[in-house]
Amino acid sequence: MRQGFTVAASVVTGIILIAAGVTKAGESDAFAHAVAAYGITPDTFSGTIAMTLPGVEMVTGICLCLRPGRRASALAGLMLCTGFCLLLTWQIFRGETADCGCLGTALKASPPLALFRAACMALLLAPGALRRHGATAIHPPSTSGKQTWPFQNFC
Amino acid sequence: MIGNGSEKFGDAAVKAGVIFATGALLGIGMNALSNRPLPVAWQSEATSGDDAPGGGIQGVSLEELRATLDSGEALAVDARHAALYAEGHIPGAINIAHDRIDRDMNHESDHMASKKVLVVYCASPACDNARVVAMALLAKGMPDVRIFKGGWKRWSEADLPKEKSP
Numbered sequence: 001m002r003q004g005f006t007v008a009a010s011v012v013t014g015i016i017l018i019a020a021g022v023t024k025a026g027e028s029d030a031f032a033h034a035v036a037a038y039g040i041t042p043d044t045f046s047g048t049i050a051m052t053l054p055g056v057e058m059v060t061g062i063c064l065c066l067r068p069g070r071r072a073s074a075l076a077g078l079m080l081c082t083g084f085c086l087l088l089t090w091q092i093f094r095g096e097t098a099d100c101g102c103l104g105t106a107l108k109a110s111p112p113l114a115l116f117r118a119a120c121m122a123l124l125l126a127p128g129a130l131r132r133h134g135a136t137a138i139h140p141p142s143t144s145g146k147q148t149w150p151f152q153n154f155c
Numbered sequence: 156m157i158g159n160g161s162e163k164f165g166d167a168a169v170k171a172g173v174i175f176a177t178g179a180l181l182g183i184g185m186n187a188l189s190n191r192p193l194p195v196a197w198q199s200e201a202t203s204g205d206d207a208p209g210g211g212i213q214g215v216s217l218e219e220l221r222a223t224l225d226s227g228e229a230l231a232v233d234a235r236h237a238a239l240y241a242e243g244h245i246p247g248a249i250n251i252a253h254d255r256i257d258r259d260m261n262h263e264s265d266h267m268a269s270k271k272v273l274v275v276y277c278a279s280p281a282c283d284n285a286r287v288v289a290m291a292l293l294a295k296g297m298p299d300v301r302i303f304k305g306g307w308k309r310w311s312e313a314d315l316p317k318e319k320s321p
Contacts, residue, residue, distance in 0.1 A: 028186060028191070028192075032193055033286075037284070039278065044195075047193050047194070047195070048195075051182050051186045051193050052179040052183060054182050054185065055181035055182025055184070055185060056174075056178030056181075056182060058178060058181065058182075060174055060175075060178060069167070069170050071164075071167040072170030072171050072174065073174065075164075075168060075170075075171040076171035076175060079171060079175075094278075095235075129167070130164075
């Protein structure tokens, strides 16, 4: 039951991150403006974030779905979602109510709604990322000593 | 050890870093291959050029804004949230908040029709809401819409008169 929850949480969060990355990658200029609208980075850095974040979301999402390095994937997803939560909290604190740019222009969301979504994703990933060392694994290590996932050296 | 259930937190953190680095490289690659890649030194329309916000919208400097407001031919349009507008805005400015454009435009249609030029501003040079509202005004058929790219931040820093709403 607990294992099933962790797997489902990882896959659902991964799919959302992949969708977010794909939509942002298709509208990079609009996303760069959305990043600049947060007002916390210089323009050039906003452009760099708009360039790289979609790829980061996609790779993290793929790793969460395929789960080759379970804890690393969950930790990467947790770090992303926590970062989003901090940014959205800042945006709400500033009184901004415009679309957060989280899922492109196709699916607009106000900062409070986006914060709720990011917080839920972080909570879903937290058990897998922050579990104690040596806790029961969902997929036990291979007894043959061989790695069983094709991308596990990368994720 | 990789993918092992007993993976240490430190190892996982390093691998998470590898995930981010791989993703960043993928993002840069996708940008390079896209039809409209972002330039390395990207600048938002609100800050690129001296007075050219882009998108076919003319920009105005602080001095030009003051001159057109003093002449009475321009109306300042505050694109920020209503609560921020209420705290302080350019004297005489109307509020067309970026999150309720249609409602505010209908409410302020008489005001806007009485002026030749509409100058939209938002919080600072970094914000994008002035452009969003300016585009909506142009789409509604307003003939001369411009953007004050400095926004409320630059107006406040210049210690110019402010007006509060009750």
